[in-house]
Amino acid sequence: DAGVIQSPRHEVTEMGQEVTLRCKPISGHDYLFWYRQTMMRGLELLIYFNNNVPIDDSGMPEDRFSAKMPNASFSTLKIQPSEPRDSAVYFCASTRQAGELFFGEGSRLTVL
Amino acid sequence: AQSVAQPEDQVNVAEGNPLTVKCTYSVSGNPYLFWYVQYPNRGLQFLLKYITGDNLVKGSYGFEAEFNKSQTSFHLKKPSALVSDSALYFCAVRDMVSYIPTFGRGTSLIVHP
Numbered sequence: 001d002a003g004v005i006q007s008p009r010h011e012v013t014e015m016g017q018e019v020t021l022r023c024k025p026i027s028g029h030d031y032l033f034w035y036r037q038t039m040m041r042g043l044e045l046l047i048y049f050n051n052n053v054p055i056d057d058s059g060m061p062e063d064r065f066s067a068k069m070p071n072a073s074f075s076t077l078k079i080q081p082s083e084p085r086d087s088a089v090y091f092c093a094s095t096r097q098a099g100e101l102f103f104g105e106g107s108r109l110t111v112l
Numbered sequence: 113a114q115s116v117a118q119p120e121d122q123v124n125v126a127e128g129n130p131l132t133v134k135c136t137y138s139v140s141g142n143p144y145l146f147w148y149v150q151y152p153n154r155g156l157q158f159l160l161k162y163i164t165g166d167n168l169v170k171g172s173y174g175f176e177a178e179f180n181k182s183q184t185s186f187h188l189k190k191p192s193a194l195v196s197d198s199a200l201y202f203c204a205v206r207d208m209v210s211y212i213p214t215f216g217r218g219t220s221l222i223v224h225p
Contacts, residue, residue, distance in 0.1 A: 004155075041215045043156075043202065056212070082160055091155055097211065100146055102157035 006104035014112050018080040022090030024073055033100050033101065034067055034077050035091040043091075048074065082111045093109045114139040116205050118216035125193045126224050133188040133219045135203030146204040146213060147177055147188040156202060162186060173197070193223045 025032050031102040034046040044045055047057040052069045060067070064083070069075040079086055089108050093101040115138045125131045137143055144163055147209040148156040160171025167179045177188045188201060200220050 033212075042214045045212070048212065050211075051218070093156075095211070100158040100161055101148075101213065102158070105149075105155045106153075108153075 004088075004092055004094055004102050004104035006107050008107055009105065010057070010108045010110075012110045012112065013082055015083055016081045017111075018078065019082045019086075019109060019111075021077040021090050021092075021109070023075045023104060025075070025092070025094030027073065028100055029094035029096045029102070030072075031095045031097075033069050033071060033093045033095075034075070035093065035103075036088045037091060037106070038088045046077070046090075079109075082109075084111045087111050114143075114205055114207055114210075114214045116214055116216040118219045120219050121217075122220045122222065123156075124222050124224065126193050128192050130192050131193045131197070131221065131223070133201050133203075133221060135186045135188065135216060136184050137186060137203070137205040138184065139185070139205050139207045141207050141209075143186075144206045144208065144213075145177070145179060147186075148202045148204065148215075148221055149173075149189050149201065150200040150218070152199075159188070159201075166222065193221075194225045195225055197221060198204050198223045 007022045020093045033048040036044045046059045047067045049069045067077045087110050089106045093103045095101045114159040117136045147159040147160045150156045159171045160169050162169045162179045175190050181192045202218045206213040
């Protein structure tokens with residue numbers, strides 16, 4: 001298995017632009033998580049899905065953030081409009097029921 | 113609510129010496145406990161987990177962790193550290209009902225040659 005695949009690995013954009021991050025979870029996994037990692041706040045859970053349905057989005061910082069999972073093999077995290085304080089590494093992770101999480105390599109976002 | 117504490121931001125150890133990275137937790141009921149490692153510019157990688165059974169859990173790369181219910185701890189250990197073990201280590205806990213783990217802030221392990 002190729003593991004959790006995220007794209008892009010790096011994104012540099014200007015304030016106000018729309019950013020879309022993509023994730024392909026491991027086949028057969030029924031939970032998908034989006035995390036954000038910064039030096040100041042560590043690892044933050046933004047939202048998670050179970051069987052493609054969003055379960056808890058209380059970690060999404062603002063309405064500028066949205067996430068979708070149209071099918072079991074694809075999820076997106078969108079920021080519109082982006083701001084410099086959104087600069088961080090965004091991780092996608094998946095798991096099957098009670099198991100450990102499998103993380104992607106992350107998408108490093110820089111908003112200028 | 114569940115929580116994890118990693119009391120040390122950084123642990124320094126000489127190569128060849130034993131290492132310990134500390135973790136304490138709080139959870140309702142029996143815990144599921146995990147350790148992950150993150151190398152620079154990489155995602156978190158699973159090292160080991162405790163669900164039930166023996167209190168000493170063995171994992172990848174020679175790491176092990178000891179579950180101590182009375183002290184609510186799950187410290188990560190390795191008998192002989194390698195320079196390549198230098199990385200950021202995360203402890204995580206979840207209860208038996210929620211599938212959502214809570215992560216600690218992470219501990220930076222630095223192994224000196």
